[in-house]
């Protein structure tokens with residue numbers, strides 16, 4: 001999609017997936033810290049593939065990496081503005097490539113400028129064999145796709161990475177934050193009060209699917225302001241008021257946390273609710289996760305599950321994978337799901353367990 005999007009029509013070329021795949025594989029990084037990382041998205045292989053199959057005439061593709069994401073974004077904008085080439089960037093902590101094909105800034109991103117990024121347009125190869133074009137507000141891009149630097153150990157870890165034609169100029173961009181427009185915003189307590197009146201008036205708790213509201217211990221959580229009263233317009237505040245079971249220290253709330261993981265978490269989760277930062281989520285804990293964690297010394301009890309266990313597990317995951325807690329949980333939880341670690345040692349497949357050398361069981 002990059003080589004078929006070169007600015008000059010004469011340079012555009014369509015290559016088969018097989019050609020591209022073979023070239024990527026032939027150019028994988030051979031650096032000792034990169035091999036064996038199972039990199040499907042190795043930046044060196046993408047850069048070398050672009051150069052090997054269809055280098056831009058007189059130009060060159062280069063990997064640009066930096067621990068300051070605004071600097072990487074400036075390089076991207078500067079060279080897109082000057083040369084009009086699309087720019088492949090790694091997102092989701094290094095797990096996926098997309099191509100930036102368009103952007104909107106307040107000033108032209110030229111040398112010495114400090115442009116504010118308003119939005120960008122990306123081409124995403126997913127869904128597989130279909131692809132999608134997506135416009136993203138800058139604040140959302142930074143909070144989601146680019147929330148994390150590369151999490152994989154090796155050459156690019158902790159950097160943001162783009163392959164640019166060609167990166168030289170230094171600079172930095174600013175992110176446009178959401179503007180508040182409301183004048184007399186309804187306080188959240190009032191929003192909860194209105195929601196309760198509405199439920200009572202409409203007798204919602206007697207109807208499906210709201211009958212859950214009748215259950216003991218269901219409380220209103222912090223209302224989410226999704227639209228503000230606008231100056232001069234007949235638009236009122238609009239809140240979503242979530243209701244959920246009251247947290248008690250004696251429960252793990254695994255199903256709720258699992259649900260949030262599916263709708264908020266990055267790939268392979270669905271990442272639909274992009275307004276919630278994925279690293280704020282707490283990990284679901286169950287007896288199989290606790291079993292492994294007890295055996296490797298994180299917990300002191302194997303059975304039972306309390307809220308304190310969730311918090312403790314979350315802290316542990318933060319140490320293992322600060323940029324993406326749930327990524328580490330994905331691997332840890334597999335041991336129970338795949339039947340590797342079982343309650344009896346004799347039933348466990350310790351010979352293939354990656355934690356064998358830490359396990360005291």
Ligand code: SF4
Nearest residue numbers: 341348350353356359
């Ligand atoms: S070594 Fe065996 S008992 Fe220990 S965590 Fe792994 S599978 Fe479980």
